[in-house]
Amino acid sequence: MDYDAIIIGGGPGGSTAGSTLAKAGKKVLILERERFPRFHVGESLIPYGNDVLREIGAWEKMEKSAFMEKLGAEFVLGNSKASIRILFGRYLKAGYAQTFQVERAKFDNLLLEHSGSLGCEIWQETKVKSATITDDGVTVSCDKDGTTRQVSARWIFDASGRDAFLGKQMQLPKTDLGLPKKFATFAHFKCVERNCFPDQGHITIVRLDFGWFWMIPLDAERTSVGLVQTLEHFKATGMSPGECFNHVVATTTELQRRMGKSERVNEFAFAGDYTYRHLQNAGPRWFLIGDAAGFIDPIFSSGVMLAIRSGNAAAKECIAADAKGTALSPRAQKRYTKHVGKMCQVFLNMIKMFYDNKAFEVFMDKNPPKGMEWAVNNLVAGNTRLGWRLRLHVWAFYAICAIQKRFELVPHLDLSDPAAAEPPAA
Structure with missing residues (x-):
């Protein structure tokens, strides 16, 4: 050999x-x-x-x-009406705090x-x-x-x-793990509005009613920004990927605030069939x-x-x-x-939660039950080695997500955006 x-x-x-x-x-x-x-x-x-x-x-x-x-990480509604920030160091050991x-x-x-x-x-x-x-x-x-x-x-x-x-x-x-096919459009931008110290390095996820945006600060100037939506939704717009990206930015309150003065510095790239x-x-x-x-x-x-x-x-x-x-x-x-x-599977469970509007309301709750914030912090940080105590709290989190679908345990989130208009169907 x-x-x-x-x-x-x-x-x-x-x-x-x-x-x-x-x-x-x-x-x-x-x-x-x-x-x-x-x-x-x-x-x-x-x-x-x-x-x-x-x-x-x-x-x-x-x-x-x-x-x-x-x-850490930040999750924000596209209409700017709700947000949470997750700080890894609040619950994780030093080696996983950043x-x-x-x-x-x-x-x-x-x-x-x-x-x-x-x-x-x-x-x-x-x-x-x-x-x-x-x-x-x-x-x-x-x-x-x-x-x-x-x-x-x-x-x-x-x-x-x-x-x-x-x-x-x-x-x-x-x-395919039971999830619909997705389509992503992304590029690097400068002059994107950043969080203040010490959260300036957080990834920001902007949740829309038909998908989400990521914003990842790469250095002092450049930010990676991407739009993820279902392939079906993208095709229904009748737009090119770049046109759809720009349209969503222009009609989303949170994206307008962060990207109103931004400038794209490279060509759009695309990825599909997630x-x-x-x-x-x-x-x-x-x-x-x-x-x-x-x-x-x-x-x-x-x-x-x-x-x-x-x-x-x-x-x-x-x-x-x-x-x-x-x-x-x-x-x-x-x-x-x-x-x-x-x-x-640990991530798949979180992904399914994220796309379920009622379960996402539990994730975004500002006043979670005791132990819930600790469990979510570990999951967002990527802890897939769940000990019995953490596993119990993770199970409780998903149980509350399931109950939320029938009984409102946490406040309802309104995803509609006064600035937004769905891209017109082809």
Whole structure:
């Protein structure tokens, strides 16, 4: 074998897997289709990815890279009539009290270079064409520098993002998790109104009656701003993505206040068909990590955390199997798949709550019952390892959300906006 492991994709999941393997003495090849640094959406990190970044040795480099410090999150109605702010440090230990907003071009490049510093071999601008997997290992065919090459390894990790290379090649079954398809339009802006100190680094989520906006401060000037709506709603507007984005900004009270003097500094980008998960995430010699395993709605900024946690977990399963001199056992395959599924389920429950107007009223309650704020704080921070006490309070939160649908336990939220007009149907 040429390598111990081949990783398809050099994003956060692939880089984390590579770093974990390299620290264990493995010979790793990372195949990345693009040339880093490159633009990517998903700029807001959440605290429960911090420990993995520390474990692989990347945290100190992040602290020296002048990324915007993120201490919490803010949720606001589009009509400006209600808002809440979540401060991580109010309930979480010091190691989870803050994280960063990151320009993904710089962040992803930092993680990829870090994996290289630990010993990973990195081939950029290399397109993987096929992978032949047997019980003993894998042979990958790829195009590099205009030449087709063959490389082999005992293990293969698919971190190809929503391209889901192995999932498509192996025709792995997947589910849409019961959520409608979404469409996102996003760009970077300057002169967006920021929160005052110490909340200037918060992500702001502006809730609309048909979707939501994100606002992520990246540095002293630039803010990432994106509109997420159902694909069905977007098509019904009859507008281009940019026209629809501008129309919603112009007819939403909170967005007018924050973006009235803003200026877009790059072209609009688009992403669609959100939310899916492969039902099997590992085999005897392969792993799916990050978005290649599944992608869920980005409302709670889970993408990078799920990528690095799954990449780290997959690498450790590989290392343990190598120590035994075996392929990944059926039990280990199920364990890894269950681990990824449990992390996704925590966020999926929150996503469904967010899109349910009555449940969202509970989330936005200014005077939650004892323990409720603590539970929600942990969930928004990305804590998927729920101990019994936290699990009990999370269960109570969702129980109140369910009751709210029939009996008004918390005040009703009016989502209508005097400044707003639905985009006209085509």
